[in-house]
Amino acid sequence: MPHTKGSPTMTSATEVDKAVQQFDAVVLGAGVSGLYQLHQLREQGLNVRAFDAAGDVGGTWWWNRYPGARFDSESHVYQYLFDESLYTDWSWSQRFPDQPEIERWLQYVTERLDLRRDIRFNTRITAAHYDEERGRWTVHTDQGDVIDTQFFISCAGMLSAPLKNIEGTDTFRGELVFSSSYPAEGLDLGGKRVGVVGVGATGIQIIQTIASQVGHMTVFARGPQYTLPMKNPTYTQADQDAYKARFTEVAAKLPHTFSGMEFEWEHTWEGTTPEQRQEILEECYQDGSLKLWLASFGEMFFVKEISDVVSEFVRNKMSERLKGDQHLIDTLIPTDYGFGTHRVPLENGYLEVYHQDNVDLVNVRDNPIAQIRPEGIELSDGTVHELDVIILATGFDAGTGALTRIDIRGREGRELADEWGRDIRTTMGLAKHGYPNLLTTAVPLAPSAALCNMTTCLQQQTEWISSAIKDLREEGKTTIEPTEEGEGAWVEHHDEVAGATLVAGTTSWYLGSNVPGKPRRVLSYLGGVGTYRQKCDEEAANGYPAFVRR
Known part of the structure; x- marks a missing residue:
């Protein structure tokens, strides 16, 4: 869609006419949060479609097929908690299961809840533009889809945008892979000279797993980790x-x-x-x-x-x-x-x-x-x-990267990549001022990845989003958007909490320090999962004072 940077973005009537699909909600991602979000909104009676660039369900657990990938949360807590039979009818084989078993578990959830029929795989969302006159989003995919939807909900994941910032990767005459797109069939490493770049959590799992398989391994280490x-x-x-x-x-x-x-x-x-x-x-x-x-x-x-x-x-x-x-x-x-x-x-x-x-x-x-x-x-x-x-194993553009790589434009043509490129701000990590009906999980200023068991946090965030949509519809309203003042108050609270910790004084992906030029801010809310939940519940119980709903 032609657009001059900074000018208003309007969705033309012709474009809407081309939309072969209309939905109440589009969900980006079919991982832990996307599957549950899809289930909840369908239970409300909404017409929902989820899209994922992967070939099947799993999100992080579909993409990260590298040797040694596994939980570091104990399996009995890395689960959905909304249905006891869903929990008890699946049996984990280990305290910390590996990727293939985790992927099978998410497939089990998908089949149990009959979610697959409402998910489009191998389809990447490339753009989402908000039409102020119609109060709806127009979403584009790399398969040529043009989708008209009231709600656009991101369940893309905190660590889903890999960094690929080493020069010359296309010149290597051997085999070169990123950990985030490791081939499902694996690599033949026997007798070969293997180099592993990175000693973060992913690099550690790879190194300890393949050391006995390779002919020789050279590990390139920059930032040491406590283990x-x-x-x-x-x-x-x-x-x-x-x-x-x-x-x-x-x-x-x-x-x-x-x-x-x-x-x-x-x-x-x-x-x-x-x-x-x-x-x-x-x-x-x-x-x-x-x-x-x-x-x-x-x-x-x-x-x-x-x-x-x-x-x-x-x-x-x-x-x-x-x-x-x-x-x-x-x-x-x-x-x-x-x-x-x-x-x-x-x-x-x-x-x-x-x-x-x-x-x-x-x-x-x-x-x-x-x-x-x-x-x-x-x-x-x-x-x-x-x-x-x-x-x-060179890490991710955490928190923001999944969405800044999509052409997302809100009111008056504002661009999310541009705004987050200058200052990373959200309202409770659930929404962004200037982007009505864009609701988010696992983005900055909510608990996610850092000091948080992801299933616990993602369940809470999707449940809040589902309740907010339900409340909106029951009151006969159609849009929800954070106010500028509400967002400012949350950012101030978030920074005050983070600033009291030693985390704020470090250099790591927790603050986006691994991405050149990324604005510095602690990406995850550090006040605790229980405290965050309480504040989100209070926001809803008090009638969403940090939001404008029309």
Whole structure:
């Protein structure tokens, strides 16, 4: 559609006439949130269609097929909680299942709720323009669809826009893949020289999984991560029966905890002796989960001296496993930020991989990757590492990237990519001023990915959206949009909460620091899942004072 930047965007009558499909709501994405959003809106009687660029359901769990991909939330909490039989009729095989099993679970949900008939796969939404005169959105896809809809709801995911910012990827004469689009059939790595770029959560899972398969592996590491060892037992029938019997308890508890998991802060720093603190840290560490991060001492997020003690505890644990090798310690153990202020990956034998004879670790913090060459990876000092296979685990444009890569235009032709390119603002992460009936999950300023069990958070956000639409329709109104003042108040609250933590002073994807030129703001709401839910519920109960509804 022709458009001069900054001028109003109008949807022409001709364009509307071309619309072969009309819906009450269009849902972007068929992952955890998109499936549940589709189900809820259909239950209200709305005519809804979901679109996904993937070949089937799963969202993140369809795209991330790389070796070693698995949960780091425990399986009994990474579930839908609105239907007990849906919960109990599925049995997880492990505490932390892998990607193929997770994908099968989402297919089970899809078939159980009969969702597939209202989902278009292999179809990417490329544009969505709001027509002020008609109060509706015109949505375009890469398959040529023109869709007329009242509500446009994004369930695209917090980490769904991969970064591909290394030069020369198209020149490599071997096999090069991004972790976010790893081939489902896998790669033949036997006897080959494999380079892995990135040691974040994804890179860690890949490295520990393929180290025994490759001929030789070279890991290119820039930002070191605190890691925790995963304990991942296989579930027996008795284990499955035990967690299923707790459904009512789990469903009542998760929405109100700080992280959306079962973890609660059980201890206070001031109320314990130094000896007791070490015992608590050790007990949490030995749990083999994220408990040390999310249920030891909450003060570590606010008080540097406490953060230093906890961080040193984790550094010592990692150093022991690295057997005092100074190169490994300097490259893999963080010293410039505190434990928990970045995403904490769980791993299984990851650090031990670096003791293998067929593994080399290259520190690219001070000697960064310059480009990909036909024969391999060239560093800034001119060193070239010759490789047969390159796997890039280089991260995502978190929170905003999924939507800024779509041509989304609201009132008066305003462009979402342009606005978020200058300042990342939302109202509770559920909507954006200037974009009526655009409702969102897993975007900035809501809990998502950071300090949040995603199923808990996404269920709450989709339920709020569904209730807001229901309330609107029952009152005979057709549009909902945040006010500028309401949005400003939420941004101020969000920044005040984030600014009180040590997270705000770090450099990571939590603040968009991994994307050149991206405005700096803590992307996820850090006030806690339960607190966020309470504030969202209060907004609805008070008649949506931060919104204008017409």
